[in-house]
Amino acid sequence: MLGNKRAEGVFIVAVFVNILAYYISFVAVHAKRSDIYFLYLHVPPAWVCYMAFTISLVSSIMFLVKHKRSYDVIAENAAIIGLLFGAIALLIGSIWAKLAWGSFWNWDPRETATLILWLVYMGYVVLKLSIENAEKRATIGAVYNIFAFSTVPLSYLSVEFGFSQHQSASEVLPQMSEVVKSALIFDLFAVTLLFIALMLLIWEVKSLEERADMLSIAVSGGVRDDI
Amino acid sequence: MTFENDLRSLSIFIFAASVVYWVLILLFLLWLFRRISSLRERISALEAMSADDSSERL
Numbered sequence: 354m355l356g357n358k359r360a361e362g363v364f365i366v367a368v369f370v371n372i373l374a375y376y377i378s379f380v381a382v383h384a385k386r387s388d389i390y391f392l393y394l395h396v397p398p399a400w401v402c403y404m405a406f407t408i409s410l411v412s413s414i415m416f417l418v419k420h421k422r423s424y425d426v427i428a429e430n431a432a433i434i435g436l437l438f439g440a441i442a443l444l445i446g447s448i449w450a451k452l453a454w455g456s457f458w459n460w461d462p463r464e465t466a467t468l469i470l471w472l473v474y475m476g477y478v479v480l481k482l483s484i485e486n487a488e489k490r491a492t493i494g495a496v497y498n499i500f501a502f503s504t505v506p507l508s509y510l511s512v513e514f515g516f517s518q519h520q521s522a523s524e525v526l527p528q529m530s531e532v533v534k535s536a537l538i539f540d541l542f543a544v545t546l547l548f549i550a551l552m553l554l555i556w557e558v559k560s561l562e563e564r565a566d567m568l569s570i571a572v573s574g575g576v577r578d579d580i
Numbered sequence: 581m582t583f584e585n586d587l588r589s590l591s592i593f594i595f596a597a598s599v600v601y602w603v604l605i606l607l608f609l610l611w612l613f614r615r616i617s618s619l620r621e622r623i624s625a626l627e628a629m630s631a632d633d634s635s636e637r638l
Contacts, residue, residue: 388590394597441604445597452593547605554612561619568626572633 360553367543367550374536374543381536389533391449392525396537397544399442399467403505405435405548406474410502413495425491428498429481430555432474434548439471454518463519466511470504477501 378393412428415421446464447457458464477497484490512521526534 390594391597394594394601398601437604437608441601444600444604448593448597448600452590551608551612554609554616558612558615558619561616561623565619565622565626568623568630572626572629 357553357557360550360557363546363553364550367546370543370546374540378536378540381532388452391445391452392533392537393540395442395445395449397540398438398445400541401544401548402435402439402442403509404545405431405438406470406502406505409435409498410505413498416491416495422487422491425495426556426559427552428495429478430552430559432477432498433555434551436471436474436478437551438544438548439467439474443467443471459518461519462511462514462517463508466504466508470508473501473504 375393378390409428409431412424412431416424416428443464446467450459450461450464451457454461477494480497481490481494484493511517512519529537
């Protein structure tokens with residue numbers, strides 16, 4: 354299918370584990386409170402979003418320290434996946450908000466801070482697309498990424514502001530039964546596996562892009578100015 | 581609102597949220613697979629051109 358056996362294997366396992374996690378979470382809450390099912394749709398993408406941006410930050414710091422191109426590629430790939438899961442968390446969160454608070458968007462501190470986080474990381478991707486010189490792109494991107502990460506704790510801690518309607522993890526966890534908690538932990542594991550599979554697939558895309566660029570230079574006999 | 585109506589609207593909301601979740605992930609996967617296949621085609625074409633160039637030089 355892909356040619357890359359490792360990415361292919363992880364992707365297939367991730368799909369099966371996610372289907373299983375979906376079923377387990379459905380069984381865990383179906384007989385009791387169906388609205389808790391939103392927990393399984395909203396928390397895992399939010400978890401991947403924060404994790405991806407943290408990996409992106411670490412990779413950017415590593416790039417600035419070691420100047421290895423692969424760290425820059427990991428930072429960019431993780432940020433792209435973080436944006437995807439951030440968008441999912443925001444959209445599902447707004448559907449849940451309509452049900453729980455009566456409106457899709459309430460300018461709650463958590464909603465607003467997460468929207469700011471998403472826009473700031475969208476800025477990171479746009480910035481990387483707009484600079485042609487590879488060395489400059491990687492360095493400016495890494496510095497921007499370090500500043501962009503400040504929005505992650507802002508979003509995570511925004512529920513601690515007194516006027517937020519959003520519950521914090523410390524409030525929700527004690528209310529959960531063992532079954533609901535176990536299903537949620539399995540969901541987090543499943544979505545982390547999906548994140549790894551997506552990282553491997555994007556890595557494959559970047560490697561192929563690089564190979565195609567090298568070949569086109571070799572064929573045209575030109576010189577690249579962006580290396 | 582009756583309990584049945586409540587449950588029905590809840591089911592619609594859960595269904596909408598599930599659709600959002602999986603459609604966005606599937607669209608992203610579709611983009612990735614299409615990009616991989618188009619890049620592979622481009623690489624094969626470039627490799628063929630590169631091989632032609634080398635045989636002409638010889």
